[in-house]
Amino acid sequence: MSNQRYTLEFKEEAVRQVLERGHSVAEVSERLDVSAHSLYKWIKAVQPSTSDQAERDLVDAKKEILKLRAELRRSEEERDILKKAVVGSTCQCNRHVLCRRVKEKYAFMKARLHRFPVRLMCDVLGVHHSGFYAWLKEPLSKREQEDRYLLGFIKQFWIESGAVYGYRKVYDDMQSAGESCGKNRVHRLMKAAGIQSQRGYRRRNHYGGKPAAVAPNLVERQFEVEKPNQLWVTDITYSVPGAQGDKEVNN
Secondary structure: OOOOOOOHHHHHHHHHHHHOOOOOHHHHHHHHOOOHHHHHHHHHHHOOOHHHHHHHHHHHHHHHHHHHHHHHHHHHHHHHHHHHHHOOOOOOOOOHHHHOOHHHHHHHHHOOOOOOOHHHHHHHHOOOHHHHHHHHHOOOOHHHHHHHHHHHHHHHHHHHOOOOOOHHHHHHHHHHOOOOOOHHHHHHHHHHOOOOOOOOOOOOOOOOOOOOOOOOOOOOOOOOOOOOOOOOOOOOEEEOOOOHHHOEEEO
16 A cells, blocks of 8 residues: 555545644554655645744744734823823813813814824724714814804894893893894803803892872962961971980971
8 A cells, every 4th residue: 555646635634643633653654554754744744844833933923022012002102192181180080181072072182183093092082083083074063053153143232232131131132133042042152152241230229118209389488378277387307316415406
């Protein structure tokens, strides 16, 4: 059988018995009636040489080093992003940009496009990159555009009032002008823009009782009469505060 031409399946099975099942070359060659020289040749064909394996190990080591360097670079960039987002924070929770609205995070990212990758900033700040790119194309939403439009009318009516109107009267003016919006929305926009009513510009009336009734002057200082009981007059007595002995003064 030594001169027989062996199939590929036969050679693979012979090599598998040596490499995977742990049988010796002599045992396998004797059992399969194959020369040890041929079996060693088949094993060498499927098993890489020591130099080839060393070269492959070196390539794998270089790939691992590059991978670790990339991970280290990413960690350093994440640290720098968080440092920029937190340093100088006035927020009580000390998170600053991290606890702000999404569009404020987008503005933070836009200012640092030259420094950090977009995907990395999105991962750190917890936003999606597609939303950021959509915001770059159209920063203001439809709602915000409407708010800006209404805020122009609010400022106009507020200034025309002498900067004294509150949101209720401004709302009434906007309704009269045909602008449709809610009273709470007017209040929100005025508060966000720092517009508020001027308190104390009108003197308030304080009522301590019923208003005095002034009787008509029928006599008009004509004290001369033709006969008795045609004219009756009287006087009042009151004290002058601070006068000596509080003397009574008669009129």
